[in-house]
Amino acid sequence: MHKSFYVFNGVNGKAAPVKTVIRQYTERDFEAMIDVQRESFPPPYPEELWWSKDQMIEHISRFPQGALCAEIGGRIVGSMTGLMIDMKDYGHDHSWETITDNGYIRNHNPNGDTLYVADICVIPEYRKTGIGKWLMQSMYETVVQLGLGRLLGAGRMPGYHLYAAELTPDQYVDRVMAGELQDPVINFLLRCGRTPIGIAANYLDDEQSGNFAVLMEWRNPFTTYSE
Template sequence: MEYKETLPGGIIITRMQETHATQLEALQRLVFPALSEEELLHADQYRHHVKLFPEGQFVALDNDKVIGATTSMRYHFDIQHPEQHTFFEVMGGGWLTTHDPQGDWLYGIDVSVDPAYRNKGIARALYRARQHTCRALGLKGQMTVGMLNGYAKVQHEMTIETYYEKVKAKQLFDPTVSVQEKIGFEITGLMKDYLNDPTCGNAGAVIVLDAAKEV
């Protein structure tokens, strides 16, 4: 199942390859500097992802330079009753051991874009590539837990629960989750104690994107 999209400026969205692994680990460290070491993805893990579920792994390339990426897996998910889990647990310690070949949703582990290449539509294009996988495999759509990265600026003014409710009500703009909403995701819940990152109060918003939606 090949995939390729060329963006303005010649940036290419395509399938991840094992040869990208070293650059992908470096991109993780650049984009997610506050994540703990165990929550970062490493080169050996990327190589494993490509073998395990190649349909769910994409990169953005500027010539041979990896400047964006997304990792995903198939997962059983109940929108009405989402099970509490941590980022480390759901990604199988980074090895995607929780990938279910029969899962009816595409669980997005991450989307990363080199800061020097932002505002070029790369993240949206990576989500679009994931939509292609959802449709090709007949999945319900994609879901993830979006990091509430704007919480750090107001953490002394309100609880994470209050912040989440204000973002959901569009009273506050979150630099991650509100942007994901613009892409088409819908907020369905709060996942507390999801990861070890003080910038988001260790929490995230559960968000879903129906496979029928255009990105």
């Protein structure tokens, strides 16, 4: 994977197009990747969940097609990491640690039917440019290229803590889908073409989401997939 395009990043729409590259990350990018994690996931996000060099070595050796970064002017500004799995081995109610092998993806299954998103992030400076959607689109292309049935991942629900006393996680997602509530992560994934299919409890130590996450998929339109 290596492609280039242009994004706009400026105030009041006054910005020149900036060339952006999406490519597979390699060992020489590890320090920059950790910086991206640090900027993208500040407290209260647990620091120990940032990628480590040992984890990234596994990413690029086991499934390099699922190890993508976005680069502008030689600076990495975002990344996305995935692995292939067979969902029959896990079911919907799984944790991030279980389904990603605690981020090491040693459970990557080359014969799996689903590309599972372990992580996607863009540094705050570039979050209004569409780079996140470009990363997602690039991973959809990987799904199509490999002939997989779908892309699946669990999104945080950072607005849920404001309503947890009155709404179940499913009710919260229903209200977001009805346009009655706004959730930045769920709305972002919807704009990327993802569809909610369920809730995972105790997915991640995430106070804002009440440790819940919403499972959202994108189905490969060129295959017939049945779970």
